[in-house]
Amino acid sequence: MFWDWNYVWEIMPSLLRASLVTIEATxxxxxxxxxxxxxxxxxxxxxxxxxxxPTAGLVEFIxxxxxxxQIFFIFFVFPEFGIVLxxxxxxxxxxxxHYGAYCSEVYRAGLENVPRGQWEASTALNLSPYITFRDxxxxxxxxxxxxxxxxYLVALFKETPLLSxxxxxxxxxxxxxxxxxxxxxxxxxxxxxxxxxxMSLVAAALIRQVERTLxxxxxxxxxxx
Amino acid sequence: xxxxxxAICAIVFFTAGLAVASFANFREFIPGLxxxxxxxxxxxxxxxxxxxxxxxxxxxxxxxxxLPLRWLAVAYIEVFRGTSALVQLFWLFFVLPHFGINLEPMxxxxxxxxxxxxxxxxxxxRGAISAVPRGQWEASVALNMPRILALRRIILPQAFVAMIxxxxxxxxxxxxxxxxxxxxxxxxxAFKAQQMNQTTFRTVxxxxxxxxxxxxISIVITVGMRTLETVAARGMARGR
Numbered sequence: 001m002f003w004d005w006n007y008v009w010e011i012m013p014s015l016l017r018a019s020l021v022t023i024e025a026t027x028x029x030x031x032x033x034x035x036x037x038x039x040x041x042x043x044x045x046x047x048x049x050x051x052x053x054p055t056a057g058l059v060e061f062i063x064x065x066x067x068x069x070q071i072f073f074i075f076f077v078f079p080e081f082g083i084v085l086x087x088x089x090x091x092x093x094x095x096x097x098h099y100g101a102y103c104s105e106v107y108r109a110g111l112e113n114v115p116r117g118q119w120e121a122s123t124a125l126n127l128s129p130y131i132t133f134r135d136x137x138x139x140x141x142x143x144x145x146x147x148x149x150x151x152y153l154v155a156l157f158k159e160t161p162l163l164s165x166x167x168x169x170x171x172x173x174x175x176x177x178x179x180x181x182x183x184x185x186x187x188x189x190x191x192x193x194x195x196x197x198x199m200s201l202v203a204a205a206l207i208r209q210v211e212r213t214l215x216x217x218x219x220x221x222x223x224x225x
Numbered sequence: 226x227x228x229x230x231x232a233i234c235a236i237v238f239f240t241a242g243l244a245v246a247s248f249a250n251f252r253e254f255i256p257g258l259x260x261x262x263x264x265x266x267x268x269x270x271x272x273x274x275x276x277x278x279x280x281x282x283x284x285x286x287x288x289x290x291x292l293p294l295r296w297l298a299v300a301y302i303e304v305f306r307g308t309s310a311l312v313q314l315f316w317l318f319f320v321l322p323h324f325g326i327n328l329e330p331m332x333x334x335x336x337x338x339x340x341x342x343x344x345x346x347x348x349x350x351r352g353a354i355s356a357v358p359r360g361q362w363e364a365s366v367a368l369n370m371p372r373i374l375a376l377r378r379i380i381l382p383q384a385f386v387a388m389i390x391x392x393x394x395x396x397x398x399x400x401x402x403x404x405x406x407x408x409x410x411x412x413x414x415a416f417k418a419q420q421m422n423q424t425t426f427r428t429v430x431x432x433x434x435x436x437x438x439x440x441x442i443s444i445v446i447t448v449g450m451r452t453l454e455t456v457a458a459r460g461m462a463r464g465r
Contacts, residue, residue, distance in 0.1 A: 002323065061436075064397060064401075064440055065436045065439045065440055065443070066401035066402070066404035068415060069432065069436055072418070076428045076432065077428050077432050079428075080428055159309065161309045161311040162311060162405070164408075165408055172309075172312065175315075179319065185323070186319075186320050189312065189316050189320055190316065192312050193308045193313070193316055196307065196308040196312055197307040200308070201303070204307075
């Protein structure tokens, strides 16, 4: 008896409840990543090297160390400096920071793809740098990179099981607890795997759809928007 | 990147590091953490080898295999790319014993991470193979080469050069994913860090050293891959 359907129905409600925590962590983390990423991208492109070089160093550092250690770092090291965070908050900040570093590279690609002439035209029109950025550059830079950002949303979603390492009661942690209570790991862990597979496939299909829509509206700007 | 601010930042960080190190005694943690780092390196190397093999097989099967093999390759790629590395690790660790397959934790770690990164690598390999100009295939047919021989002698060596930079990224991903194996009882760098943290409570020092160690390993990978890239590209230029 490898697979027990009764047990599956028994554990399903608690797994579904836990999957809400997973989804919540994903969205909060990604929101943070989007904001931090934009900030890091803008700082990295700053004209002053005293800002751009340390930011570049920080981004590279975050990108080349494991996210699990970063989660541990925020959860265990910050309290030493008097910042005690609940596990969920620490986890969301760590994920947001890690993927923010990745997203900043995506933003940078988008920002660098905006033709120089747009900046020059804005200067000629006497727009302030802030207005230029907000109304001219960002609206042109972001839409082409939305699919790339979407890929990082899926990647972040798949990293949320790491939060189980600092005892956030998300899907993986719940599955492990259920497994150890009933001495049966086959069903809970397989179900978690299936959940992630289904969600990622759905998300990938959605991203492809968004990409197609964006490509169409980029090809005939103004028309059909 | 400009050299002067970089150098000055490096000097500032180095002096700050020295200042911190001089009144926090780092030395006692280094031997234990180095043991963990050695396990991490072993898993990384094993995982990388498995990943390259799995990626090559999956990509070739997906592109040229007979239909059932093609489906198998697609299923492998989608399943391993679509689920979390941690879930895969736990699945191999907790679920396989129920089917009577008992693996050492080390083997589980290498298998899970290698197969996970291999699935991403398969797409890299596929992209690199399809980037080889069609004329190369046609020339091989004209020279009466069997497909396997053409793939091995003509196509793959050219695709290899295009593959190196994305593989460098994947190897670093794999290195970072090795931190997960601490959760299946392997005493790698992340595990040692937690263990020492629980006994000594010197959290700041331990986790800072660990971050720097991971950074050092990933710099080694980056530099190694860049060297490989120049060496391989040099061969290409001569071949043309």
